[in-house]
Structure formats: C-alpha cells, structure tokens
Amino acid sequence: MKVLVIGSGGREHAICWKLAQSPRLTKLYAAPGNAGMAEIAEVVDIPAKDQEALLKFVKREGIELVVVGPEAPLVNGIVDRFEKEGIKIFGPSRFGAQLEGSKVFSKMMMKKLEIPTADFEVFDSADKAMDYVAKKGVPIVIKVDGLAGGKGVVVAASMPKAMEAIHLHMVKKVFGKAGDKVIVEECLLGEEASIIAVTDGTTVHLLASSQDHKRLYEGDHGPNTGGMGAYSPAPMVTPEIEKEILQKVFMPIVSEFKSQGHPYKGFLYAGIMMTPKGFRVLEFNTRLGDPETQAILPRMKNDLLEVMLATVEEKLYTVKLEWKEEDCVCVVIAAEGYPETYETGKKISGISIAREDRDIQVFHAGTKRLNEDIVTAGGRVLNVVGSGRSFFEALSKTYNAVEKIFFDKMYYRKDIGHRAAKILK
Ligand code: AMP
Ligand code: GLY
Secondary structure, three states: OEEEEEEOOHHHHHHHHHHOOOOOOOEEEEEEOOOOHHHOOEEOOOOOOOHHHHHHHHHHHOOOEEEEOOHHHHHOOHHHHHHHOOOOEEOOOHHHHHHHHOHHHHHHHHHHOOOOEOOEEEEOOHHHHHHHHHHHOOOEEEEEOOOOOOOOEEEEOOHHHHHHHHHHHHHOOOOHHHHOOEEEEEOOOOEEEEEEEEEOOOOEEEOOOEEEOOEEEOOOEEEEOOOOEEEEOOOOOOHHHHHHHHHHHHHHHHHHHHHOOOOOOEEEEEEEEEEOOEEEEEEEEOOOOOOHHHHHHHHEOOOHHHHHHHHHOOOHHHOOOOEOOOEEEEEEEEEOOOOOOOOOOOEOEOHHHHOOOOOEEEEEOOEEEEOOEEEEOOOEEEEEEEEEOOHHHHHHHHHHHHOOOEOOOEEOOOOOOHHHHHHHO
16 A cells, blocks of 8 residues: 655654554555655655645655655645545545644533533634733733644743733734633643543544653753653553543544544544643633644554554554553654754754664754755754663663764753653652
8 A cells, every 4th residue: 555644754754664564564555755765655745735746756666555644734634635635645624624723623622521521611812812811910821822833822820921922922922823712721830741541433442652852951940942851651541540531531532523524534632731620621722733643653552544544544443552561752863943043954963873882862953964864954854763661761762772872063952851751759
C-alpha cells in the first residue's frame, strides 16, 4: 500500500518511522518532510497547506492512504476535500477539527456534555473582557478562539499582563481573526498530562498516556513552546483516571459528533490538568501531540498502518491496542532563541553516533540536507528518544545520546521527566 504523510515535524517523522515497519506498506511519501523523513520516505516538496497540489500528486502516484499530521490542514478541510474525491484519508473532517480550530466551539461542547473544564466566559469585545478580568482578579487565563500556532494562551499572573493579553489579541489583533473572540477562564493548578484517543466515530481506544514539557526553561519556567520534551507513560495517570477520562470525555464527544451526523474519525487529544478537585480538560487537539507522539509510538506493539486503516474503514472494533512494557523519553533539541527568532543553516553532527544504541531513535523536526551535511532549518530541530525497561533507564539513555549531538547554538532542557522522577524515585 502506498501512503503519504503530510507534515514536516518530529511527530510526522515518528509516524513515518512507525508506518515504515508495516509489512503492508509498499511505498511511503512525505510532504513536505524533512531530512530524517527523507531516509525512509520519498520526500515531496509540496507545502502541507497546498491541498490542490497534494490532491493532484496523490492521484498521479496512486496513493491509497493519506495521513495528516498537523492541525492546520484539518481545520482547513483537507479531509472533506480528499474524501469527496474518494481518497482514503486519516483525520477528522472540518467539522470535527473545530474542536481544535475554535476554542469557543470546544468549550461550548464541553459545557453541553458536562465535561469537566475550567469555568469560562466568551467575549467579542475587549472592553467587556477587561471589565470581567478586573472583576475576577488574577491569576486568570486568556485564550484566543482560533489557531495561533500554540501561542494563543496567556496564563496571566498579574492584572497588567492580563490586560496586555486582551489588548494584543483583540485590539492589536496579533493573531488576526483568531482573536475576534477570546475566552477568559479560571486558572487551574495541578499536574498536566496528554491523553490521546483514536476513534473511527464509534469505537474509541486510548493510546498510552504521556506528559509534555511546554515551557522553554528548566523547572517549567519561561515562555510556552510547542513542547520541549515528553515521556510515556505518565505515572500520574492511573488506569482509574484513564477509565474516567474515556467515559466522561471521549465517549460523550464521540457519540455527540455521531448524533450530529458528523462522526469523528482520527486522533483526538485531550490536554488534562489533574486538580485537587479532579481532572479538568484544558483543550482538545484533533491530531497527535508533538513531541508526545515521539515518546508514544516507539511503545506501540500494533502495526500503525493497520490501526489507521481500521479507523478510516470504521472497523476499529477489530483492533486492540497493545503497548510495550517499557518507558520512553523524548528530549527536544532546539535552536537557541526558539520560540522567537533563531538562526538556521547550522551543520549538525553526531546523529549517527547517537543512534548506535539500538534503544535510541533520532526523529528530525527542522532539518534539511545541504550537500553531504544535515543542517538546521527550524526552531525545534531534533527529538532524541530513548526506550528503557524503566523510566530512569530510558532517561539516562536519552541524555547520553543527546550529548553526542552537536550544532552551534543548540539548546535543550536538562530536566525532562522531573515530575515523573519525583513520583517514581
Ligand atoms: P492550551 O493550548 O489550552 O492547552 O493551553 C496551553 C497551556 O496553557 C496548557 O498546557 C497549560 O499549561 C496552560 N493553561 C491552559 N488553560 C489553563 C488554565 N485554565 N489554567 C491554568 N493553565 C492553563
Ligand atoms: N505538545 C502539545 C501539542 O502537540 O499540542
């Protein structure tokens, strides 16, 4: 079977790596891909947002399954477009992708289905939002409605910060139309975890749990990023919590979409905060997490291609997900200056030495090939992933491998897994 993966990050490299192990795969393509994906797939220089060019390519090559990695094409309706042409494509429709594309849609859905989430109000005027924040006090959380590349949430510890966020989002429109509406919500405290499900619209299976590290600096300080590291499983997520989340979050959402005539197919990611009063859903994403995927997929025993086909063909009841009894840790190596400005074009060394350990994978994100070299081409550059029989073994293997890699002005967090380490010590 010929498969195309759309995207160019560490998540998509991990998806390609896992798909490449399927005996059913005959040829793998990636668009636009990166230097790591180029080692296992034919990389095609078509941007993820160019639906028509992708469609033409898929038809010309006779590609039988398309897998969408990032959120933007889903929100822009790529699944609806390809399905109309009779092409099998993995991911939710435009309707389903609103769960990520509009935080207002997502919060209203949670309210309707009584899914535990932070108390909130929606505003379409900056004045009213500011009045409300002044009344509620800080800390408080301001979120833009639409997609903002992971930068649309401000956890404001002071009143000036909260007012500035509303001004930037609603008056200055730094995220354009995404900030036409904002959500102002209660600030929650607790441990975060990522719970991702796969569903064909009826059957729901949970993937292994994971935890991301969103902040740039050690100790979870500094600005939010796309994610600086992850591990799976997340020891704070007990089987009881997983069961509760399946029953109180995923099942109601999936049956609601089905009853509205828009069955949800694909991955559905719930960002969870475990508070003293129980879990709360912070957000939904309508795709796999990055970098969570890099720590989850190496633990999956199933053939990912089989799982994806069963989803698209609405036969997920035939699949039982199985996980290796090992832990996996992912450390993201970024370019200094990320998530703001950073330099690119730096020669990377040591990847093949790091990979000499069979328990290490190096998934590329912002990389490209320049003659004989692999050079940096983005903010998050590499994901070093190690597996071990215990969390601590995986952790030390991963950092050993990270230390073998070098490029000018590389940056990584040295405390990935610090929360799990405290629980497991
Ligand atoms: P989101 O994109 O909604 O998950 O938000 C990004 C990050 O902001 C989350 O991972 C949390 O760390 C933080 N966050 C979001 N909502 C809240 C909230 N209500 N209270 C505290 N922190 C939050
Ligand atoms: N790692 C968080 C996300 O993928 O949204």
